[in-house]
Amino acid sequence: MEDILLYSSLSSLLLLFIAFKIFLQTRTQHKRLPPSPPSLPIIGHLHLLKKPLHRTFHHLSQKYGHVFSLRFGSKLVVTISSPSAVEECFTKNDIVLANRPRFSVGRHLGYNYTTLVSAPYGDHWRNLRRISALEIFSTNRLNMFLGIRRDEIKHLLRRLSNNSIQGFAKVELKSMFSELTFNIIMRMVGGKRYYWEDVKDVEEARQFREIMNEIVKLAGASNPGEFVAVLRWIDHGGLEKKLKGLAKRTDVFLQSLIDEVRNKEEEGNTMIDHLLSMQKSQSEYYTNQIIKGLMMVNATLH
Known part of the structure; x- marks a missing residue:
């Protein structure tokens, strides 16, 4: 008592x-x-x-x-x-x-507020914007992946055709467009597709889909602890614990993609290949953490 x-x-x-x-x-x-x-x-x-x-x-x-x-x-x-x-x-x-609120998502999934969408305005943010504008989102770079976008659209049309082969059918397009976008982005980033047919590594695809589903769920969750300090200190709802676990799994997954490309000596034409080649001459601007942060932004802001 x-x-x-x-x-x-x-x-x-x-x-x-x-x-x-x-x-x-x-x-x-x-x-x-x-x-x-x-x-x-x-x-x-x-x-x-x-x-x-x-x-x-x-x-x-x-x-x-x-x-x-x-x-x-x-x-x-x-x-x-x-x-x-x-x-x-x-x-x-x-x-x-220019700055965004410092929420738990940015701390855990944004590599302690160092990604393009979570970093405060300053030299680091300007460097990330420069890399994104020149090396990822430039017209020339995006045009190089035109074939990927065409191929994935063909996959989508084939799936829609199969669904209606027996006649008119209702189709839930929202999830299909989301999966289409994920396939396009991840083929551009790492040369792999994780949805529909022709998935080479089923287990890796399963991990990616689970991680993305959790990111969407937790990043959009209402967290009273962000606004009331007492609730954050006691981790009301367990969101902080979930974000820490998800961040660790996500980092391991992204690092494995980088290691796989590096072990192949950057033979491909993906964004990871290009960023790793830039890392050799400008290591301070293209660290593994920056590359993983750029991959995260591309995958989650589709």
């Missing part, structure tokens, strides 16, 4: 400390922030978020204007619904607003 009372008291003191800290931050920044509705201690305005979200934001904008601020727990959020203000954010103030 004494232990329970002790833990309850400590928890209450901790919550009061966090609430007081947030209150002080709000008071300090209040004069510089856009208008904001009344908030609650610790959770801020999270209680106002009701689906559909766009209607909630529209209702708030009618009361507080086209630019207003909210607090999602400890995170400050500014909502903008004015086209002219949005344009200014992407032009005049694009560098100021």
Whole structure:
């Protein structure tokens, strides 16, 4: 009983400390922030978020204007619904607003915020953008893989044809287009396809599909711990543990693709081949971690 009372008291003191800290931050920044509705201690305005979200934001904008601020727990959020203000954010103030929130997904799956989509604006991010623009997404580089895109589209049309060979049939296209895109990207990246027929390594394909399914599931999961520190410290929902395990499996998988290409002495014409060839002359810009980060971005942002 004494232990329970002790833990309850400590928890209450901790919550009061966090609430007081947030209150002080709000008071300090209040004069510089856009208008904001009344908030609650610790959770801020999270209680106002009701689906559909766009209607909630529209209702708030009618009361507080086209630019207003909210607090999602400890995170400050500014909502903008004015086209002219949005344009200014992407032009005049694009560098100021370039960074993304530092969520757990970026820490674990983004190699501690070092990938193109999670890295803060700076020299490292500019280097990643340069590599992506010149070595991956350039017109010349993409044109080299035109044959792959044509071949995968033929595979898709063949599957659709087989489904309707006995007459009209309903087809779920969303998953087919997703698998088509994965096949195109991974053939461009590593020379392998992981969906449909002609899969050379069934076990490797199974691992890839499981990893991608988990990334989509966990990356899009709602994590209250990102906004309320107490929930993050106790790993509410176990998301942090799941992300750590997934990140380890993903890193092992990507590293195995790099090692396989390296052992073949870069005989192919994939993106990994090209990046490894660049690694020989510019090792500081084309480390294994950077290459894996680029592979991750290509695979998950399809």
